[in-house]
Amino acid sequence: MSEVEDLIKKIANQRGVTGCMVFNNQGIIIRTTLEQSLTIHYAALITQLCNHTKNTVKKLDDGDDLTFIRLRTTKNEILVAPGFSRIFSSHLSSLSDRDYILVVIQVPVV
């Protein structure tokens, strides 16, 4: 798991990043840089949104797959990598067997 910690630290230290979280695809928190109750809130809502978005992409084209979600809001950018553990499987051997969701919150890049 120290691989995940290193990755989270690297991301969290990027300029403009205000939060970084890893959940499994049931919304169970694996790692977070935010306060626990806020992370629980994000885990529940973002996991549901991820599943809805994955299904939407599948229904639009059965041969297509969701790889990334970028939400721009008035206050933030919310970046969501639905299957990030598979993308980083060479670095994250401890996670690569299942789908983990990486969420990064950052100040909007203008």
Next chain:
Amino acid sequence: MSEVEDLIKKIANQRGVTGCMVFNNQGIIIRTTLEQSLTIHYAALITQLCNHTKNTVKKLDDGDDLTFIRLRTTKNEILVAPGFSRIFSSHLSSLSDRDYILVVIQVPVV
């Protein structure tokens, strides 16, 4: 409405753009460059996803608002502007009283 047509044409002619659609926030099609049945499919699914995403952002922070969704999939990028008519209200006087959703599909910008 010719304002909308001009805007749609401009966007549709951008390099890499493969489709451009405008719906109202009930999923009624206002304009499209795609074939009707595919547009109906997009209208239903993207309108629902927009509403779910708006609610998610509100639940995460009541003082925040969704302004843009960017989905990256293995085949496409799907760009969704939930309230684009308010953004372009100076150009789109005929639409500015209500929320219209602009959807652009493009080949992924690497």
